[in-house]
Amino acid sequence: MARTAVTLSISMPAPTRKLLDGLREGRPVSEYVRGLVEQDAARRALTSPAMARLELARARHELPAVWLREHRPDLLEPGRGNPSVEPLDGATAALDRLKLIALGPAPR
């Protein structure tokens, strides 16, 4: 924890304390509560634009540094290249009556 961390003390009735002890599954109370705060912030991020920005900034901070490189070439680009379709310009396709009924433009 950074030296600027603030210590909080929380009082709660015995049944709530028992519930807390069950839920934290052996984790220190401080770690569990910090996790809860982060979860709640993430949940609120789904509705609040400002919180969403904070959540994304937090998530981005946790990404591997190598992901943040400026230049990342598209590794699939060559496979996605296709021959030009320009020669098709002006081509026609005849349809039989059945297809004409099924595909014809809606009446205006």
Add this chain to the structure above:
Amino acid sequence: MGAADLDPPRGHLHQGAVYTGVPLLWYTDVALALRWQDDREPGQLRVERATHDPDAFRDSHLAVAWARRQAVVVLSPRQELGRGAIRALAMHGYREEERLGRARARIERGEVPEFVHVTGNERLGWAEGVVALTQILELPRSLFEGGYVPGVEQAASLSDDTLALVLARLRAYLALVDRGRPRR
């Protein structure tokens, strides 16, 4: 970073199901619309360049597109599977995509954010490849139910852990927010 493992197919449409032979559509290099020739040649469709036509594709227009069979993994959760459109991610093999193959070591180490390495499975006849987090697709459900085109088959299923990995990696990839400077 971990890699994705495959289980045998479960035989029904579900999140994490892997299908092969799914025809995916690509835009052509120039926009081509298919238009009815009602006045000149009734019953005929004509391919017309739409590059400078502001009215193109405003109604229900047919268009020319490329199609190629590809493997995909279903991304839609159970709640979406009853809809007409299913979300999926494209999958690619290292053998078919040369540049992908050259980057394989980096992908396996988790250094390429847009790809999740998928281990091969000899028993399922599956070669090593990737799930492409960049290619989020919307596909008609009928494709997966055999009613659209023959040859679409469920080949495998992501294990629960693997599905969790793909979803976590997708979430992390989408957190790569950087509007940066305009491209030149």
